Amino acid sequence: MRRRRFLQISGAALAGTIGGCGGGSSSNVSTGVSPVVSPVVPTPTGLDWKPLINGMQGQVILPANASYAQSALVFNARYNNATPAAIVRCNSPADVSTALAFASKNSVVITPRCGGHSFAGYSTGSGMVLDVGPMNSVQLNSNGTATIGAGAKLADVYSQLIPKGACIPSGTCLSVGISGVTMGGGIGILDRQYGLTCDNLVAAQIVTADGKVLQVDTEHEPDLFWALRGGGGGNFGIVTSFTFNTHATQDLTTFNASFRYEDAMKVFLAWQAWPASLPDSIWAQLNFTFFNPTATPSVSIFGCCIGTQADLAPHWTALLSAIGVSPLSTQVTTSPYLDVAMGFCSGRSVSQCHFIGQTPDATIQPYGFASSSDFFDAPLPAAGIQAMLDGINNARSSGIAGQILLDLMGGALARVAPDATAFVHRKALFSVEYFMDAAAGSNPLWSNGMRQRMQSWSSGRAYVNYLDPLIQDWKSAYYGSNHARLASIKARYDPGKLFNLPQGV
Numbered sequence: 400m401r402r403r404r405f406l407q408i409s410g411a412a413l414a415g416t417i418g419g420c421g422g423g424s425s426s427n428v429s430t431g432v433s434p435v436v437s438p439v440v441p442t443p444t445g446l447d448w449k450p451l452i453n454g455m456q457g458q459v460i461l462p463a464n465a466s467y468a469q470s471a472l473v474f475n476a477r478y479n480n481a482t483p484a485a486i487v488r489c490n491s492p493a494d495v496s497t498a499l500a501f502a503s504k505n506s507v508v509i510t511p512r513c514g515g516h517s518f519a520g521y522s523t524g525s526g527m528v529l530d531v532g533p534m535n536s537v538q539l540n541s542n543g544t545a546t547i548g549a550g551a552k553l554a555d556v557y558s559q560l561i562p563k564g565a566c567i568p569s570g571t572c573l574s575v576g577i578s579g580v581t582m583g584g585g586i587g588i589l590d591r592q593y594g595l596t597c598d599n600l601v602a603a604q605i606v607t608a609d610g611k612v613l614q615v616d617t618e619h620e621p622d623l624f625w626a627l628r629g630g631g632g633g634n635f636g637i638v639t640s641f642t643f644n645t646h647a648t649q650d651l652t653t654f655n656a657s658f659r660y661e662d663a664m665k666v667f668l669a670w671q672a673w674p675a676s677l678p679d680s681i682w683a684q685l686n687f688t689f690f691n692p693t694a695t696p697s698v699s700i701f702g703c704c705i706g707t708q709a710d711l712a713p714h715w716t717a718l719l720s721a722i723g724v725s726p727l728s729t730q731v732t733t734s735p736y737l738d739v740a741m742g743f744c745s746g747r748s749v750s751q752c753h754f755i756g757q758t759p760d761a762t763i764q765p766y767g768f769a770s771s772s773d774f775f776d777a778p779l780p781a782a783g784i785q786a787m788l789d790g791i792n793n794a795r796s797s798g799i800a801g802q803i804l805l806d807l808m809g810g811a812l813a814r815v816a817p818d819a820t821a822f823v824h825r826k827a828l829f830s831v832e833y834f835m836d837a838a839a840g841s842n843p844l845w846s847n848g849m850r851q852r853m854q855s856w857s858s859g860r861a862y863v864n865y866l867d868p869l870i871q872d873w874k875s876a877y878y879g880s881n882h883a884r885l886a887s888i889k890a891r892y893d894p895g896k897l898f899n900l901p902q903g904v
């Protein structure tokens with residue numbers, strides 16, 4: 400079954416829910432493999448892991464262990480040719496300190512991992528994968544904050560908080576880890592109302608390169624706390640828990656409409672103008688899907704309103720009227736918050752809705768893809784929209800299957816100053832992801848090429864959670880004017896570059 404990267408107009412949405420990143424079996428688990436991008440530094444041969452095994456509570460999984468093959472996998476199948484020397488599953492901050500000391504002493508490269516969904520395979524490598532997975536508790540505190548272990552996945556977060564009437568805004572793919580999504584920012588269907596995931600972070604616990612366990616917030620280690628909100632995972636230490644402000648849940652109204660591809664220009668123009676009159680409680684994605692390059696692409700809008708159908712109605716009617724053509728289909732549905740958040744799990748247990756190896760009955764399989772991203776600070780003129788549509792046509796004529804996903808920004812996330820957290824892209828009108836199926840020898844350059852194609856109109860920035868190893872000016876693309884401060888924080892907390900990613904601060 401071919402999977403879809405993000406929200407789907409069919410299936411989940413028609414059932415009144417917004418789903419996530421696909422699931423079930425995949426046909427491209429082992430194809431399209433690219434070279435590992437993490438630095439390949441040989442782990443000392445004959446290294447004796449027993450001192451670590453005996454010195455920590457968690458599990459050390461070595462190549463000889465039966466669970467190694469599955470434990471080594473990451474979501475992007477292009478990077479599953481890596482063979483980590485060990486996967487070290489830490490149960491506690493003390494385990495993390497022990498693992499860091501062992502790695503330092505023995506010159507073993509450390510690669511942190513939570514959900515394993517890094518686009519660029521940055522949670523696998525040749526040395527020690529330090530997996531925070533076992534620290535996955537989710538606790539709602541009496542003051543309304545939630546303390547979430549750094550190993551929790553979004554399925555754990557949503558399924559445990561929402562039944563208690565609380566939630567944090569975050570991504571749609573339920574097997575994504577709370578660590579990566581938070582540290583890169585955290586774009587989601589509720590961010591116009593509640594901000595990014597990282598905007599809701601009030602404190603974190605982190606083990607730094609020297610093995611110290613630090614509690615960080617606006618008053619304690621404030622620079623480090625600033626860096627953890629948008630500075631990207633794997634740069635400053637191993638986070639072991641996050642504390643977030645939560646929001647009360649209520650029923651959500653989801654909506655979608657699909658249009659003829661020949662009307663794409665009209666749909667695009669109206670969609671990008673919509674935020675001018677839109678309350679923060681409404682978010683929408685414009686989606687071009689061309690998973691079958693020989694078929695006509697689909698163009699659709701779908702989204703979420705934190706409110707009733709009556710709250711949505713005047714805005715939805717105004718959008719459809721501004722588009723000015725009859726949609727092929729429309730649907731508006733009100734559902735319990737939990738059903739929307741967990742929609743992609745529909746028919747599956749929470750445990751099944753994890754990446755294989757993370758739970759005994761997990762069903763999410765690796766998938767080979769390449770991706771890149773852009774932010775646009777102003778509406779695209781017709782020439783810019785046409786350039787994007789031409790890019791889709793080029794992809795299809797080259798046999799490339801993929802999607803372009805455009806997420807409205809603004810609202811609460813835009814009321815945070817660009818330098819108030821490390822997430823700099825506050826002024827963007829919308830973000831774009833250029834996603835391509837990179838499974839079967841398809842051209843992996845198309846996604847990055849779209850950035851170049853659109854550079855006359857884009858801000859030049861890119862989303863660090865949609866890592867693209869082909870971006871040359873990544874420091875400025877991911878961090879803009881915040882990079883200099885991030886670099887000085889890195890120098891202070893990790894002077895020896897114990898945490899060292901190819902596109903790492």
Ligand SMILES: Cc1cc2nc3c(=O)[nH]c(=O)nc-3n(C[C@H](O)[C@H](O)[C@H](O)COP(=O)(O)OP(=O)(O)OC[C@H]3O[C@@H](n4cnc5c(N)ncnc54)[C@H](O)[C@@H]3O)c2cc1C
Pocket residue numbers: 404420474510511512513514515516517518521522531549569570571572574575576577578579580581583584585586587631632633634636637638639864865900
């Ligand atoms: C299918 C899919 C759907 C997605 N949907 C969304 C979405 O809706 N919204 C959105 O904003 N993003 C989304 N993303 C992007 C996602 O947020 C990033 O890929 C994110 O970095 C993944 O986090 P992870 O913990 O799963 O991945 P990992 O690969 O485990 O980690 C990502 C990075 O963080 C580091 N890291 C992990 N844990 C820790 C830790 N505890 N301490 C320090 N460093 C750590 C890793 O070394 C790596 O560099 C999606 C990605 C995929 C593949």
